[in-house]
Amino acid sequence: MALLHNPLVHALIYVFFISILSLHTTFSSKPQGEALVQWKNTLIPFDSPGDYDMLHSWSLNNLESLCNWKGITCNAGGTILKLNVSGLHLNGTLVNLSFNSFPNLISLDMSSNFFIDVIPAEIGSLTQLQHLSFSFNNLNGTILSQISHLQKLTFLDLSWNRLTGSLPQSMFTHLTNLEFLDLSLNHFEGPLPGNISKLSRLKELNLGRNNFSGSIPDEVGLLHHLQVLRLSENLFVGKIPFSIGQLKKLQTLDLRANSLTGPLPSSFTNLSQISVLDLSDNLLSGKLLPHFFSNWTELTYLRMRNNTFTGIIPSEIGMLGGLQILDLSRNCLAGSVPATIGNLTKLDTLRLFLNNLTGTIPHEIGNLTQLTLLYLNNNQLYGKVPDSISGLSNLLLLYLYANSFTGSIPKDLGFINTPNLTFVDLSKNNFSGKLYKTFILNSFLQSKLIVLHHILAEAEACTSNSSLLISLLYPVTSEGNLEFVTLVIPLFLYLVCFDISIQALLFFDRRYSCNTLPTYVPSAS
Numbered sequence: 001m002a003l004l005h006n007p008l009v010h011a012l013i014y015v016f017f018i019s020i021l022s023l024h025t026t027f028s029s030k031p032q033g034e035a036l037v038q039w040k041n042t043l044i045p046f047d048s049p050g051d052y053d054m055l056h057s058w059s060l061n062n063l064e065s066l067c068n069w070k071g072i073t074c075n076a077g078g079t080i081l082k083l084n085v086s087g088l089h090l091n092g093t094l095v096n097l098s099f100n101s102f103p104n105l106i107s108l109d110m111s112s113n114f115f116i117d118v119i120p121a122e123i124g125s126l127t128q129l130q131h132l133s134f135s136f137n138n139l140n141g142t143i144l145s146q147i148s149h150l151q152k153l154t155f156l157d158l159s160w161n162r163l164t165g166s167l168p169q170s171m172f173t174h175l176t177n178l179e180f181l182d183l184s185l186n187h188f189e190g191p192l193p194g195n196i197s198k199l200s201r202l203k204e205l206n207l208g209r210n211n212f213s214g215s216i217p218d219e220v221g222l223l224h225h226l227q228v229l230r231l232s233e234n235l236f237v238g239k240i241p242f243s244i245g246q247l248k249k250l251q252t253l254d255l256r257a258n259s260l261t262g263p264l265p266s267s268f269t270n271l272s273q274i275s276v277l278d279l280s281d282n283l284l285s286g287k288l289l290p291h292f293f294s295n296w297t298e299l300t301y302l303r304m305r306n307n308t309f310t311g312i313i314p315s316e317i318g319m320l321g322g323l324q325i326l327d328l329s330r331n332c333l334a335g336s337v338p339a340t341i342g343n344l345t346k347l348d349t350l351r352l353f354l355n356n357l358t359g360t361i362p363h364e365i366g367n368l369t370q371l372t373l374l375y376l377n378n379n380q381l382y383g384k385v386p387d388s389i390s391g392l393s394n395l396l397l398l399y400l401y402a403n404s405f406t407g408s409i410p411k412d413l414g415f416i417n418t419p420n421l422t423f424v425d426l427s428k429n430n431f432s433g434k435l436y437k438t439f440i441l442n443s444f445l446q447s448k449l450i451v452l453h454h455i456l457a458e459a460e461a462c463t464s465n466s467s468l469l470i471s472l473l474y475p476v477t478s479e480g481n482l483e484f485v486t487l488v489i490p491l492f493l494y495l496v497c498f499d500i501s502i503q504a505l506l507f508f509d510r511r512y513s514c515n516t517l518p519t520y521v522p523s524a525s
Contacts, residue, residue, distance in 0.1 A: 035101040043092035082107040093117040107131040124149035133157040148174035166190035197222040204228040287311035318343035342367040408433030
């Protein structure tokens, strides 16, 4: 009995059991290691050996260190729980991988590789799996019904592949623990089944860029935990279901590029958490009701381009103080640009072109100091372009063409207060007055493209002290009307080089340098 209390005996017993456990771990994990090495040997090596060697630790000579292999996570018993080979540039198929060798696997990530062929039916043996991603590969074939055996799945991502066919009904009735489902960028087709409502725990659903058809089922509105819904670039028709407006946790709704019709459901006022809303490129109609905007105060991204919306832009749009992208272009909107648009001080992009907007550009547009892209072209706007537009210091592109603007072009536009401006199109308007040399000369100095054709103007005299000179040569009518046909670069603008050192300066479209322009160089005298 004294031996049992001997510390040395205790230590020997501990070492013995650790050795037995280690030996058991080695034997229990050996088939898993062998299965991985066998699959690795079927992969196609790349020309660059570095890519293939990403799995150099996977070796039969290294089985005792299986849990230290790249991409492997084990439990305390040495059994593989997680397999992650994402982004390793692996090239081959999944057919040769013995999935049933990994009965305890809870996470499998094979995304961002070059796997081809089908998803094997044997995938159904991974009944403990919670996370599965095959995204960004070249897998083809259909989703087999065996995937419905993975009833513990909470995350399923098969996006960016070449999968085809319709979705199996059993997928929706059995995978009821799913919280994330992404099947986008494949070739799935057919209607979306109503039993999608069985996926009641879904927080994110992305079916975009497929060939799904028919109407969007009302049952989508029963996914009460949904935060992200993307059904864009499919063949959906009919009205947007009223039930979608009941998804009060929804933060992103992307229905663009379908053939949806009718007005926005009145229930959309309930989407008080919506941050990203894209309904572009559909056949939607009706008016943009003020109470929509007054409830969408979390919006950062709003695109409704290329529909047939009518009526005015409500002044309540100014309540969207966090908005960064606003695109209402290619509709039938009328009325003026509301002055409250100046409240959108975080706006980066404003696209209102190809509507029937009238009135003047509000002075408050100068408040949009974060703006980089401004498209107001192809409307019926008139009056002077406000000087405040010259204060948009981050502006890159300015499109005001095909309106009825009058008066002079703001003197400082683009070159003093807006140094980043690289493209200005003011054509097809009724401007008059002077073209200031600061406006023209700096466009050349900074290789900026300005479209000015159909402008009535008197050019300010250019001095010969500049290293560059803009000359009004031709064609000019007796009334001073500059007729430039359809050229992007007006015919009357010619660059005259006085300093050969600047000959590398490119002429607008960066095809011509000073010494290659079709003009004359004055003599030194």
